[in-house]
Amino acid sequence: MVWDEGPYTEAVLARNGLSACAQHPLLHCLGVDRSFYLPRTEGQCTRHADQVPDDFGFVVKAPALAPR
Numbered sequence: 001m002v003w004d005e006g007p008y009t010e011a012v013l014a015r016n017g018l019s020a021c022a023q024h025p026l027l028h029c030l031g032v033d034r035s036f037y038l039p040r041t042e043g044q045c046t047r048h049a050d051q052v053p054d055d056f057g058f059v060v061k062a063p064a065l066a067p068r
Helices: 010-023 042-050
Strands: 029-032 059-060
Touching: none
Parallel strands: 029 059
Antiparallel strands: none
């Protein structure tokens, strides 16, 4: 449903997939699953935010941190 102009290669989706999802009329947020093992950096979060409208949201998994 999102990729109505497909098929897309993995390389194209890696570069433009977030922007395409943000333009879909039914998607208003996405989950960031990669953050569980290593928190996202400020730069990575900024790059994500730059690809979506201001009212688009992200659900970010809290990282699993080893007990101290």
